[in-house]
Amino acid sequence: MVAVELLHTARVPARTLGAARALLDDAFHDDFDDADWDHALGGLHALAWADGELVGHGAVVQRRLIHGGRALRTGHVEAVAVPSARRRNGVASAVMAALEDVVRGAYELGALGATDDGAALYTARGWQRWRGPTSVLGPAGTVRTPDADGAVLVLPGVVPLDLDGSLTCDWRDGDVW
Numbered sequence: 001m002v003a004v005e006l007l008h009t010a011r012v013p014a015r016t017l018g019a020a021r022a023l024l025d026d027a028f029h030d031d032f033d034d035a036d037w038d039h040a041l042g043g044l045h046a047l048a049w050a051d052g053e054l055v056g057h058g059a060v061v062q063r064r065l066i067h068g069g070r071a072l073r074t075g076h077v078e079a080v081a082v083p084s085a086r087r088r089n090g091v092a093s094a095v096m097a098a099l100e101d102v103v104r105g106a107y108e109l110g111a112l113g114a115t116d117d118g119a120a121l122y123t124a125r126g127w128q129r130w131r132g133p134t135s136v137l138g139p140a141g142t143v144r145t146p147d148a149d150g151a152v153l154v155l156p157g158v159v160p161l162d163l164d165g166s167l168t169c170d171w172r173d174g175d176v177w
Contacts, residue, residue, distance in 0.1 A: 002055060002091055004048045004098045009041045009059075016047065020057045020079075027081035035174025040079035046098040048082070048091050056082045056091040060099045065111055066137065066168040072159055075103035077112040092121055099127070103155055109154030111169075113148065113177040127153040128163060135168040136176040142168060148177040 012020075018136030024032045024040075040059040058080035065074045077099055082091045103110035114122055123129065130152040134145045152167065169176055 002048050002050050002094050004046050004056070004094050006044050006046055006098055006102065008044055012047070016054065020045065020047070021146055023031070023054060023057055023083060024079055024081045027083060031176065032079075034167065035172075036079065038086060039172065039174065043078075044099075044102055046095045048095050050086075050091075055086045056080075056095045058095040060098050060102050060110075062107070063111070064170045065109065067159075067161065067165060070159070072108045074109045074111050075099075075107035077103070077110065079165075080112075080118065083089050096121070096125055100155060107157060108159045109157045109161070112153055113151050113175070114153050115151075117155065119151075123164045129153055129154050130163055130167050132162070132164045133166050134169055134177065137168050138171040138176070143176060145169075152177055 021037055024037070036037065040042040040063065043059050043061030046056070046058045047054060059078045060075045061078060063074045063076040066069045066072070080095060082095075090138060100110065110127070112122065112127070119129075129150060134152055135142050136145050154163070
């Protein structure tokens with residue numbers, strides 16, 4: 001049995017944050033750097049526990065995405081991971097259910113950047129692939145991010161979306177999406 005708790009970064013004990021970071025490093029085979037970790041901080045963490053062991057993590061942080069001439073308050077899902085030995089047992093779904101409740105309750109839209117391996121989980125839960133061009137509003141202005149095209153998924157909320165239209169994210173260090 002898995003129990004999921006939601007805690008703001010400020011309320012997560014340092015030991016638990018360390019365990020979450022180690023889980024993410026292991027799950028992403030060391031393709032998870034300090035900037036990726038920074039992206040997961042400052043919002044709510046969904047921490048999945050089984051027998052006192054951290055077996056899943058995900059976070060939702062606020063970002064602004066621009067679409068249809070509006071800056072949308074977006075719950076951006078970050079750092080979702082489950083150790084390989086625990087996968088396909090509902091842990092990731094439990095983490096996502098907690099994060100989706102937050103997104104639906106507090107934001108106009110949900111968004112995330114999906115890996116090829118993770119996309120099936122999200123689309124099965126109702127997330128939709130963004131089909132239009134993606135960009136970032138950075139220090140040099142708006143710049144296309146063609147590498148993110150097709151990898152951004154959204155959880156529609158109260159704002160009508162044109163999934164074939166343009167979607168622009170706010171700037172951050174590291175991977176912008």
